[in-house]
Amino acid sequence: MVSDQKIIEACGKGSRKAFRELYRKYAPVLLGICTRYSNDINEAEDILQEGFIKIYNKIGSFRSEGSFEGWMKRIMINTAINHYHKNLKHQRYVEISEIHEQLSNEKDREIDPELPVNKEIILAIVQNMPEGYRFVFNMFVFEGYSHAEIADKLGVSVNTSKTQLFKARQYLRKKIQPYIKESVQNNING
Amino acid sequence: MNRDSKHMDEVFRNRFQSFEAQPPEYIWDRIKANIPGNNSGTLFSNPVSLASIAAIILIALMLGINTIKQENIQPANSIQKNQNIATSQDNTAYQNTNPVTIPAQSINTTDISLQNENPAGPQTGFGKSFPSLVSEEKPSARENIRVFTMGNLSSRKILAENDKPNIHADNQNLKPTYNSLSGNIQNYRARPELVMGVHFSPEVMFYPEDNINNQNSYRFDLSAALHFSDFFVETGLGLNFSKDQGGYSYDYQKYLGTYDDVYEVTFDSTENGVIPTYHTSPEDVYDSVSESYHPTKNKYTYLEIPLLIGFKKDYKRISWFVKGGPSFAFLVHKNIPEVNITDQDILLALNENKQPQRVSSNVQFVLGAGINYRIHKRVSLSFEPVFRYYLTSAYERSYIRSKHTYSAGVRAGLLFNF
Known part of the structure; x- marks a missing residue:
């Protein structure tokens, strides 16, 4: 080669x-x-x-x-x-203060890294995320950019970057939960 | 970050760690339609391949020359015969209607077809490997029998391999010729003449599609040419030294100083009333962005191997010639200085090398015409304007539009005949 x-x-x-x-x-x-x-x-x-x-x-x-x-x-x-x-459309950025409020109401729920959700489903979930969530999540989680770098590249504030990441995680958690429940149910039944 | 978030990130990272997707073929078609460039590159981008090709061509050339030379010299150990070869003192005749060349190795003194009457005398004959030469017929006609002698055949010794004879038998009459090593050879053609040379050539590069200052280079080379009457082939080794005018364009901000930024104000109540306290931090201040240019000299050294063919005509001491062919260049050294801003008060915003850089190998078509003046039996002066057209780009294409740059120069040197 x-x-x-x-x-x-x-x-x-x-x-x-x-x-x-x-x-x-x-x-x-x-x-x-x-x-x-x-x-x-x-x-x-x-x-x-x-x-x-x-x-x-x-x-x-x-x-x-x-x-x-x-x-x-x-x-x-x-x-x-x-x-x-x-493709940037008018997007509503949730302020970090709102997030902190929501966060305090949330219970910590761990997700098993070995959760039985295949790659195709996860890809579909990521692709269906709102664009702002998707970019911040990708840049932060996969590429390892800091919030300051993300803010600079996307032209948003650091707080907005943090907010988008938080919302992205919430979105993903919400989308994945049904698959986890289904998997657990299958294990019980079978 | 809470544990849930970490786990969430980890889940996705794991799932996409080696995620790949095979693109459909039409994507490449769309990309191809949007990029310039050529379809070659693998051959000419590989110096080893080029060197191998050059070596093969040279070896083939040398072998060809050698073959031509050998063809001019008849094999010393062959005997040609058309018919009626006869020999020996006992008048035995042998007939053969087909031309045969008999290697000397097949002549021996033990495998005898022709008997010598004199058992004490030397024996000779044609080997069994040529049975058609041996006729069982008795000698029929005296006129068909010819006895030939060579050298001191009084001893009736047929010259064997060590004597290096050439014996020819014409159609009707045996007319042996003896070409000794020191003798002249019929139809001898001129031997190729080897001419070696040392040259120096300054050149200027031109960029037909770019607004770039012409760059200068100079070259030292050793040449070797083989002349076959009016034509010659030439190769050699050269070192080309180029010194391109380069430069970095950069944006910078000049440091102007600091100011105290008030980030908080607190108020204290005192007997004299409310007194504000300003909490400050120093902030650097830079001037607006300015652009500057830092010139450099980019140096390159190429090893060059030309393969040229040419035509030459001599007029007494002066000869003129034209020649052309490819030349292969390989980068052996380069020195491109980095921009070095030592001013601590400068904040660099952008640092870009504006100068196109040369590539690691290229192929040129060389065209030259000039004159040689013989100053000694074996030494000549040579003067030759040279034009080079770059068949492959000499520069990285991302920086330059001109794919086919060209150069013009003058090559001068000394030639030595061997």
Whole structure:
């Protein structure tokens, strides 16, 4: 298998064949990321396409100091964020004070990490989340961005980022509970 | 963060840790339609492949030359015969209507078809490997029998391998010719002439589609050319030193100082009334964003291997020539300085290298024409304007529109004939 370094060099020289090789190697992983950030597979494919065009145009500026895969993932995430800005609708951001109030009324309910919910269901739940929730949740949980970084990238306040994350978790918990109950019921019955 | 949230995050992280989705084929078609570029790259981007191709071409060339040279020299140990080869003093005749070349190895003194009358004398004959040469007929006609002698055949010794003879038998008459090692060879063609050279060539690069200052480079090279009458093939090794004008564009904010930011005011009641207390913290102040440019010199060294063919004509001491062919260049060293802002009061906002950088290998088409002036029997001066057209981009395409840059220069040097 051709090394990434050779592929990068060939792509830098404009080789479409090398870029095809790059696409073949990384498109599945990157489409997985795009899927997490999008409403549906069509939007994910649009992000993937746009992201790969950016990668092709910027590959000459990649300096082999960090992870190439990491560099491509960041481009995909930034492309997804651009989509988010384009599609931004009027969204009601719940203030953090409201959240604290709600939080105090909530009982801590643990969710088993091994909960019997398959990947497809979880993906569907994530994709159906409100866009603001989805982006903050993805960036915070999967990409490890801080609230300050999320706020900067999404153009919202830090408090809004925190609020969105809280709401996202609430949303997910609510959506997952039925599957857990069903699983428990199945275990009892069977 | 409470435990539930941590668990929630962990659940999702686990589920998506190695999440992949296979994109449909039409995505690539859409991407391909939106990117420029070429379909090649793997061959020319691999210096090993290129070097291998160059080596194969060179070896093939050398073998070809060697074959041509050997064809000009008739095999010293062969005998050609059309018909009526006869030999020996007992007048035994042998007939053969087909031209046969007999290797000297098949001539021996033990495997005898032709008997010598004189048992004391040297014996010779044609081996069993050529039975058609051996006729069982008795010698029928004296006129068909010819006895030939070579050298000191008074001893009737047919020259064997060690003597390196060439014996020719023409259609009707045996007309042996003896081409000794020191003798002249009929139809001898001119041997290829090897010409070595050392050259120096300054060049200027041109960018047809970009507004970039022309960049200078210079090259030292050793050449080796084989001349076959008016034509020649040339290769060699060269080192090209390029010094591109580069630079970084960066935005910066100049530090102006600090101010005390009041983040809280408290009021204390005293005998003199209410006194406010201002709680402050120092805040840095920067000027508005300015743009600056930091020039650099980007240095590259390429190893170059040309494979050229040419045509040359001589007029006494002066000869003119034209030549052309590909040249393969491989980056062996580069030095691109990083921007180094030592001013502590500067806040860098953006740091971007504005200069296109060169790629690790490229292929050029070289076209040259010039004159040589012979200053000594074996030494000539050479002067040659050279044009190079870059078949593959010399620069990273993301920074530059011109895929096919070109350069013009002058190549001067000394040639040594061998």
